[in-house]
Amino acid sequence: MAVRHGIAALMALGITFGLFYLMQYLISMGSERGADIRKGQVIEFVRLKRDTETQTRKRELPKKEKPPEPPPPPELQMSQTDAPDSDAMAISAPDLSAGPDLGSGPNMGAPSDSDSVPLVRVPPQYPIRAAERGIEGWVVLRFTITAAGTVVNPEVLDANPKRIFDRAAKRALKKWKYRPRIVDGVAIDRVEEVKLSFDLDDI
Incomplete structure (x- = not known):
């Protein structure tokens, strides 16, 4: 038993x-590596001197050469045969002294005569009282057609029944338009007569 304990003690020692030797070796290796790392972090800065002197270059422009002068135009010589002959170019103008005889033909500008022609006829308005009572009738009027084609001076010549349709007939007649009568190319006044009927069927 004593021998076994002695061998175990020697092995433990x-x-x-x-282990102590291994730990010392590892510690020494770590310190050397840290020193190398610290040495590698040192950076040296070197400042270079800047050359302040600059060189300037002068740019020379090329000289412009004068363009060559164009040659003078050739002289053209015209012979007498090239010039046009004034006698040959003369053209005889037609004689306009004798114009056409216009007096022998018919006179187309003579004025023509024409009678008055109605252009606008406005029908009379049926009186309300006559329509309500069922009254019908007629009116004969005399009036003047002026040279301008208007109607003036309407006058009642006869009516049936009396004084029922006179005002409506005159009012409508004043709105009529005519082409006036022409005598010797001049418009003149003309007096005419007309009969206006008032029928309930026309309302």
Whole structure:
């Protein structure tokens, strides 16, 4: 038993010394590596001197050369045969002294005569009282057609029944338009007569 304890103690001492040696070796290796890392972080800055002197270059422009002068135009010589002959170019103008005889033909500008022609006829308005009572009738009027084609001076010549349709007939007649009568190319006044009927069927 004593021998076994002695061998175990020797082995324990050997292992202990081996561990101490290994730890010392590792510590020494770590310190050397840290020193190398610290040395590698040192950076040296070197400032270079800047050359302040600059060189200037002068740019020379090329000289312009004068363009060559154009040659003078050739002289053209015209012979007498090239010039046009004034006698040959003369053209005889027609004689306009004798114009056409216009007096022998018929006179187309003579004025023509024409009678008055109605252009606008406005029908009379049926009186309300006559329509309500069922009254019908007629009116004969005399009036004047002026040279301008208007109607003036309407006058009642006869009516049936009396004084029922006179005002409506005159009012409508004043709105009529005519082409006036022409005598010797001049418009003149003309007096005419007309009969206006008032029928309930026309309402």
